[in-house]
Amino acid sequence: MPHFVNRDQIFAHQVHLLEHKLRSKEERILELETENALLHLRLAECMGKLRRDREEDVILAKRHCQHQGKVQKSTLVPLAKLLSHVQALKKELRDVFAVYVGFATELENQSKQLMEWMDIIGKAVQGDQGGDTQRLQAQVASLEGSLQEEKERHRSERMRRRQIHNTLIELRGNIRVHCRVRPILPFDHIQGSLSTNGPSSSEVVVQAVSDDSVLVNCTKPGSPVMNKMFEFERVHGPEDSQDAVFEEVKPLLTSLLDGYNVCIMAYGQTGSGKTYSMIGSQDENRTHPDQDSQEGIIPKAAKELFKLISEKPAERHTVEVSMVEVYNNELLDLLAKDEDGAAVGVKREVITTSPGTSEVPCLTYELVQSSVEVMQLLSTVLRVRAHSPTLVHRDSSRSHLIVTLTVTSKSPNPQALAHRLQSARQNVQHCGPQKQWWSPRCPRAASSRSSSSNSSPQSSPCHSPCPASWHVVPQEPLRTKLQLVDLAGSECAGTSGVSGAALWESSCINRSLSALSDVLGALAEQRPHVPYRNSKLTHLLQDSIGGDAKLLVMLCVSPTQHFLSETLQSLGFGYRARQVQRHTPHRKNAGLKRK
Numbered sequence: 001m002p003h004f005v006n007r008d009q010i011f012a013h014q015v016h017l018l019e020h021k022l023r024s025k026e027e028r029i030l031e032l033e034t035e036n037a038l039l040h041l042r043l044a045e046c047m048g049k050l051r052r053d054r055e056e057d058v059i060l061a062k063r064h065c066q067h068q069g070k071v072q073k074s075t076l077v078p079l080a081k082l083l084s085h086v087q088a089l090k091k092e093l094r095d096v097f098a099v100y101v102g103f104a105t106e107l108e109n110q111s112k113q114l115m116e117w118m119d120i121i122g123k124a125v126q127g128d129q130g131g132d133t134q135r136l137q138a139q140v141a142s143l144e145g146s147l148q149e150e151k152e153r154h155r156s157e158r159m160r161r162r163q164i165h166n167t168l169i170e171l172r173g174n175i176r177v178h179c180r181v182r183p184i185l186p187f188d189h190i191q192g193s194l195s196t197n198g199p200s201s202s203e204v205v206v207q208a209v210s211d212d213s214v215l216v217n218c219t220k221p222g223s224p225v226m227n228k229m230f231e232f233e234r235v236h237g238p239e240d241s242q243d244a245v246f247e248e249v250k251p252l253l254t255s256l257l258d259g260y261n262v263c264i265m266a267y268g269q270t271g272s273g274k275t276y277s278m279i280g281s282q283d284e285n286r287t288h289p290d291q292d293s294q295e296g297i298i299p300k301a302a303k304e305l306f307k308l309i310s311e312k313p314a315e316r317h318t319v320e321v322s323m324v325e326v327y328n329n330e331l332l333d334l335l336a337k338d339e340d341g342a343a344v345g346v347k348r349e350v351i352t353t354s355p356g357t358s359e360v361p362c363l364t365y366e367l368v369q370s371s372v373e374v375m376q377l378l379s380t381v382l383r384v385r386a387h388s389p390t391l392v393h394r395d396s397s398r399s400h401l402i403v404t405l406t407v408t409s410k411s412p413n414p415q416a417l418a419h420r421l422q423s424a425r426q427n428v429q430h431c432g433p434q435k436q437w438w439s440p441r442c443p444r445a446a447s448s449r450s451s452s453s454n455s456s457p458q459s460s461p462c463h464s465p466c467p468a469s470w471h472v473v474p475q476e477p478l479r480t481k482l483q484l485v486d487l488a489g490s491e492c493a494g495t496s497g498v499s500g501a502a503l504w505e506s507s508c509i510n511r512s513l514s515a516l517s518d519v520l521g522a523l524a525e526q527r528p529h530v531p532y533r534n535s536k537l538t539h540l541l542q543d544s545i546g547g548d549a550k551l552l553v554m555l556c557v558s559p560t561q562h563f564l565s566e567t568l569q570s571l572g573f574g575y576r577a578r579q580v581q582r583h584t585p586h587r588k589n590a591g592l593k594r595k
């Protein structure tokens with residue numbers, strides 16, 4: 001402690017102390033104020049940062065919200081789909097599981113039953129019950145035998161039924177209709193993929209369910225099942241060979257030599273197999289090992305005709321061929337040749353003669369000696385015949401082709417005939433309706449014929465014994481014709497994708513086919529006027545359609561959904577053709593002359 005002398009010194013010292021304290025306080029205050037200012041500054045900085053952070057947060061939150069909205073939007077729909085898919089899968093799985101459980105139970109039951117049987121068999125074998133086993137085996141064998149017999153009986157009954165039906169058809173003068181369903185071909189899948197009808201267009205909807213019925217499934221997607229059944233004299237499925245198809249046609253050739261006119265006509269939509277059925281495969285790179293089996297009705301019919309002729313050596317036959325096409329409602333003679341001998345289609349006309357039959361004046365006829373010659377002529381003609389590609393068929397025939405084989409039969413020499421009659425008389429004393437060499441010069445037959453102007457030899461037979469001398473009179477030649485027709489295909493312009501000149505061709509084809517349909521309609525309804533002359537095609541085929549020829553329509557149809565409406569149209573045409581009742585086909589009398 002300092003030593004003070006007086007009070008003033010003490011006082012001054014205290015003042016000094018106080019001043020010192022005050023200064024230090026003031027320094028402290030300044031220090032604190034500086035600190036305070038710094039803190040304020042920091043606070044302001046923090047507040048600013050905080051505000052910025054908040055603002056950023058708000059922006060981020062906004063963005064986040066927007067993003068979430070977008071994400072939700074884009075995921076909700078697929079999510080819903082996914083969910084329903086999952087639900088469907090779950091259901092499917094449950095169903096499959098239920099089926100599986102069913103199968104498993106069934107399998108278990110069956111294996112139990114099998115075990116029981118094994119047990120019984122084991123016991124039977126062990127317990128020397130061989131006699132029972134043998135008896136059972138014998139029973140099985142006899143059951144199999146009777147099943148076989150039943151099958152055989154059923155088959156022969158069916159054949160008999162068909163024969164009776166065919167006879168009935170013939171007696172009623174009906175047109176015979178066969179139907180051929182072609183197999184699915186590679187272009188059906190292309191059509192299917194091009195189609196707007198959906199992916200099921202190459203699905204098979206037309207089936208040959210038996211040898212006389214064809215079933216068409218006309219169900220539209222989302223509609224109840226609707227099947228239509230069509231019956232024809234014969235139905236061929238995709239597996240039926242060319243030989244099988246011809247077998248059903250073959251008897252008509254015997255009829256031809258028996259004195260009937262015959263016409264076989266293939267009808268159907270484009271690409272349905274008409275040319276394949278009538279002529280055979282036209283594919284350039286065909287490499288079938290057995291070409292004969294691939295041939296169609298025309299070559300097979302020509303072969304059969306010459307075979308039948310060769311089996312009748314006593315009679316003399318000549319065969320002449322004519323080939324025409326109806327193209328754009330013009331009739332063209334395809335065997336006519338120009339000065340250089342090249343085949344050119346020459347225009348001809350169809351006329352109706354006074355007895356009411358149709359004739360083509362100046363038509364070229366070629367005399368042929370064998371089926372090979374017929375086919376040589378046909379292959380020349382096919383090069384001239386109009387054909388062009390369409391969307392449906394890359395080698396579509398654009399004309400109706402009519403190949404006619406005219407057979408002239410001359411009676412054997414009188415001695416040979418007398419000899420034949422002599423042996424025939426030993427069996428039959430009367431000249432019946434079926435006699436092949438029935439002579440129109442027999443006075444009794446002639447008088448019985450003249451009593452009914454319309455009657456054929458079959459309908460007015462002579463029932464009296466006839467002296468042989470009346471029959472040995474040499475006869476006039478007998479002419480019969482076999483018309484083989486490959487029609488152009490019906491089509492709709494949309495499907496075939498044609499335009500310009502091809503569209504005109506297409507419209508001519510459709511018009512002539514609808515004229516054919518109209519003719520059948522008029523005949524079926526027995527209308528007094530039949531519009532044969534509405535088209536060259538119907539005018540030319542007048543005798544075969546409405547006359548007394550044996551007419552067979554071969555309907556060709558495609559099996560797939562893509563061509564369903566065209567198929568139904570073709571089947572409808574066949575149905576209409578079957579309704580036609582004409583005069584009973586009758587044999588030609590000798591003496592028919594070609595004009």
Ligand SMILES: Nc1ncnc2c1ncn2[C@@H]1O[C@H](COP(=O)(O)OP(=O)(O)OP(=O)(O)O)[C@@H](O)[C@H]1O
Pocket residue numbers: 181182183185238268269270271272273274275276277281282283393395396397398487488489490556
């Ligand atoms: N039954 C069948 N078996 C095997 N191929 C067939 C059958 N039917 C038709 N084809 C084939 O289908 C295609 C079309 O047949 P096709 O030429 O006979 O038709 P189309 O009815 O004559 O046609 P378009 O009227 O257009 O001339 C051809 O390639 C043919 O070989």
